[in-house]
Structures are given as structure tokens and as C-alpha cells.
Amino acid sequence: xxxxxxxxxxxxxxxxxxxxxxxxxxxxxxxxxxxxxxxxxxxxxxxxxxxxxxxxxxxxxxxxxxxxxxxxxxxxxxxxxxxxxxxxxxxxxxxxxxxxxxxxxxxxxxxxxxxxxxxxxxxxxxxxxxxxxxxxxxxxxxxxxxxxxxxxxxxxxxxxxxxxxxxxxxxxxxxxxxxxxxxxxxxxxxxxxxxxxxxxxxxxxxxxxxxxxxxxxxxxxxxxxxxxxxxxxxxxxxxxxxxxxxxxxxxxxxxxxxxxxxxxxxxxxxxxxxxxxxxxxxxxxxxxxxxxxxxxxxxxxxxxxxxxxxxxxxxxxxxxxxxxxxxxxxxxxxxxxxxxxxxxxxxxxxxxxxxxxxxxxxxxxxxxxxxxxxxxxxxxxxxxxxxxxxxxxxxxxxxxxxxxxxxxxxxxxxxxxxxxxxxxxxxxxxxxxxxxxxxxxxxxxxxxxxxxxxxxxxxxxxxxxxx
Numbered sequence: 001x002x003x004x005x006x007x008x009x010x011x012x013x014x015x016x017x018x019x020x021x022x023x024x025x026x027x028x029x030x031x032x033x034x035x036x037x038x039x040x041x042x043x044x045x046x047x048x049x050x051x052x053x054x055x056x057x058x059x060x061x062x063x064x065x066x067x068x069x070x071x072x073x074x075x076x077x078x079x080x081x082x083x084x085x086x087x088x089x090x091x092x093x094x095x096x097x098x099x100x101x102x103x104x105x106x107x108x109x110x111x112x113x114x115x116x117x118x119x120x121x122x123x124x125x126x127x128x129x130x131x132x133x134x135x136x137x138x139x140x141x142x143x144x145x146x147x148x149x150x151x152x153x154x155x156x157x158x159x160x161x162x163x164x165x166x167x168x169x170x171x172x173x174x175x176x177x178x179x180x181x182x183x184x185x186x187x188x189x190x191x192x193x194x195x196x197x198x199x200x201x202x203x204x205x206x207x208x209x210x211x212x213x214x215x216x217x218x219x220x221x222x223x224x225x226x227x228x229x230x231x232x233x234x235x236x237x238x239x240x241x242x243x244x245x246x247x248x249x250x251x252x253x254x255x256x257x258x259x260x261x262x263x264x265x266x267x268x269x270x271x272x273x274x275x276x277x278x279x280x281x282x283x284x285x286x287x288x289x290x291x292x293x294x295x296x297x298x299x300x301x302x303x304x305x306x307x308x309x310x311x312x313x314x315x316x317x318x319x320x321x322x323x324x325x326x327x328x329x330x331x332x333x334x335x336x337x338x339x340x341x342x343x344x345x346x347x348x349x350x351x352x353x354x355x356x357x358x359x360x361x362x363x364x365x366x367x368x369x370x371x372x373x374x375x376x377x378x379x380x381x382x383x384x385x386x387x388x389x390x391x392x393x394x395x396x397x398x399x400x401x402x403x404x405x406x407x408x409x410x411x412x413x414x415x416x417x418x419x420x421x422x423x424x425x426x427x428x429x430x431x432x433x434x435x436x437x438x439x440x441x442x443x444x445x446x447x448x449x450x451x452x453x454x455x456x457x458x459x460x461x462x463x464x465x466x467x
Contacts, residue, residue, distance in 0.1 A: 005030055005051050006023055006052050006053070006127070007053045009034070009053060011056060011060060012056075022116070032050055033048050037060055038062030041062075042067060042070055042071065046075065052079075053077065053080070054080050055081050055101075056107075057082065057083045057092050063092070069099055072100040078134065079096075080102055080105065081104035085106055090318050091325075103287050105123050125407070277365055277397065279305055279306035279400070280307055280343070280394070281462065282308075282309050282359075282400070283308060284384030284401075284411035285310075286406025287405060287436045290325075296455070297330035298330050299456075299459035299460065299463075301331050301463065302331035302332055302333075307343040307348070307367075308347070311386075311387045313380050313410070322350060332348050336350050336352050337369045340370075341368060342362070343368065354373070355371040355382060356377070357382050357386070361393075384439070385410055385411055387414075391423075399418065400424055400466060401418050402462065403439050404439075405440065406440075408442075410439055415448050416446040419450075425451060427451045427452075428440040429453065429454070429455050
């Protein structure tokens, strides 16, 4: 098999050499060229048409963010960003992921050989995932084209004008555009998968606006109405201890031998919306997640009657930048979670990188965040499975679980456990809109998903179900 061609972009000659060596240790990839800045990268993309690009975030003349924007507009292809750990680099990395980058890795420490090897392993995993995702899209496109060519032309029906031609290719790579135009123009059909033995869902009510179409007034999106129900496609389909009670004792809830956690928030009177919670939404995502979370959260109204707890696979410090970015456009209040935070409606909590996040009952209808440094699970900390598992004993809550784009299978096993325990609803992003159809596919294969939807339809349906 001919190796995939990679363009390596970095203003440091030493870093270009390190990244090139890490890439070519996998025989499936070859470094076809290197570039020292964003402008040179644009020229090389046009010249050699690589299969994939690794792009430094911070460079002179034209930085990685601007170069990515132009690549997505003119020659869309997978781009993996290389980010420093300073605040500027982290902020620009989040913008790059939102703007169409496949994923990112942090730059390795040049004085630490073990760190270089770990970064190389992560980089090669992402490159292979990007190529597999591309091949899956091309296969779907070829299958769709074959079906279209076998169908009789529309013009053969008397009195019916021919339909305009469908666009060629698979799922388009999203260019860097404002949020409202970042959604695909045509949504694939949604699937609702009823549980075996359960009644068919009731007939839909009045149709509401499609996702992304609700007008904003004064910069705030009005509460979403019920989304139009889609046709049904039938398809065969140990309790953790509640360690915390009052908020001021949250820091003492750490089990013996567990690594320390961040300091808890000081005790305070219950805030509005924290007492008597009845509903909870938990979301898990990985590769492609920042953009998926943006689409999800900007379409959920600020008066949403439940807290949303989120695990996004991401290193420490980057999750704070992600939460700040999500908070800048979502009607919800979005923040990085802290140990001991009391959950309240209309708020989204992003698990901090390097910590598992759990939800624990405090009594009196209140629930709080618990952060731990337990071993990585499924190769991740935070882990979606850890979050979902913490929801199992919270039977008095109406629980909703969501899995969106990402590599691997984190979250699927515990979504199955929640489904078997009778949670209210489970959601998975469908293949057509996933950057990587790994985590959602694992859940679908376990037959534990009640709603399989394209990304832009998840928020309206979630709002409808929760309300």
C-alpha cells in the first residue's frame, strides 16, 4: 500500500525533525514536505496535495490558526495542530478545533525522551484515525453514488421536472465560519430506536424550528420549541458509594490512597436552581468534540431545566480554555468543574483534564461534583464511563446520556448499563456528522441508544425530551 503523504509545518527546524521522525516510524506515512510558517504551508498544500498536515499553532508571518482557516476554505483535508501549553497556545488550539482541525497534540518536551515517545504514539493514533475516517466517508460516498446511478432519473416521471444534482463527495470538511453557518446544510434522517418491549413513542406534537434556525434577540437565543419528530426506523436492539454530603465536606470525601483533588468551594447557602433537582444530562465526547459541543450548547436555551455534565477527552489546562470558549456563545452558563460544586439547572460543567468527574448525591435534592485522580480508564482521565457509572445509583433523577464524536469506545459500556437500568433517554451522534465514528458506534452496536441523530438535531431533540 502506498504511504500517506504528510506535510509538517513548524517554525523550529529541530521540532520539524522530531515530528518527521515520529511520523515516519509508522510505515503507513511519509513526510512529503515541510514548511516553516503558515504561508509556506499554503503553498505546499497546493503544490503537493498532501493527505494530512501537522500544523504548529504559533508561527511568524502567518500563524497556524490563519493557515488552517485558508486550508479549510480552499483545500479541505485533515489537520492536526501542535500546541504549546501557554495560555495563548491553548486558546488558539480551541479555536482551531472549532474551525475544522481534526485534533491536536501538545508539543513534546525536547529534553524528555519518554515524553517525545508518548507524543509520537498519540500523533500516530490520530493520523490513523483521520485516514480511516476519510476512507469511511469515501466508501459511503461511492455507495451513495452507485445507488443514485441505479435509480431511474426523475425526468422519467411525466410532469415532474428533474431534481438538481446532489453534491459529490462524502461529509464535507467544515470550513472556518461563524457558528450559525457551521452546520451542514442538509441533515441526514434521524433514527429513534425504541427499547425492546417498550411502547412505540406517542405521536409528535406541533413542529418547531429546525436546529440552528431560531433567531437571537439581543444576543440571546430564545427557548427552543419542540423539534419535528422524525420517522421511526425500528431496530432490534456494583453501585458506587455516595461519598459526599454537605458541600463544605466535599474535600474530605476522598477515599484513602486516592490522590489529592483541587480544593472544594467554600460552604454557602443553596443557590437558586440547585435545590430539588429532578433531571440531569451527561455528555461524553472526544476527537471532534469541541466543535460538536459548540453546536450542542449554542442550541440549548438558558432556562434549560437540568444541569449538563460533560467529559471531553483533553489534557489539563486545555479544558479551562474550552469551557471559557463554550461559555462565550452558549445561552447556558458553561464552566470548568471544580470539586464540591453544587449542580444547578441551566449550567454546563466541563470535567477538568487529568481528573475523573462524578456526580454524587448530597441529600435534600442536591447533587455535587466529585473529582478524583483514580487510574485512567479506557486510556482516559477524565473518562466518560466513570461519569456515566456515577449516575447509576441516582435513580430518583431523570437521567439522559449523550455520546458524540470520538475515537475508541469510552462511554459505551456504561451507557449500556444506564440503558438497562431504565434511564429516560440515550443519544448518539450518527456517522454522517461524526469526525470519528468510534464512541457513538460502540454504543449503537451495544443496542443501548434510543435516539441516533445528526449533530445539529441532538440539541432540539434533547430539549424536547427533557422538557
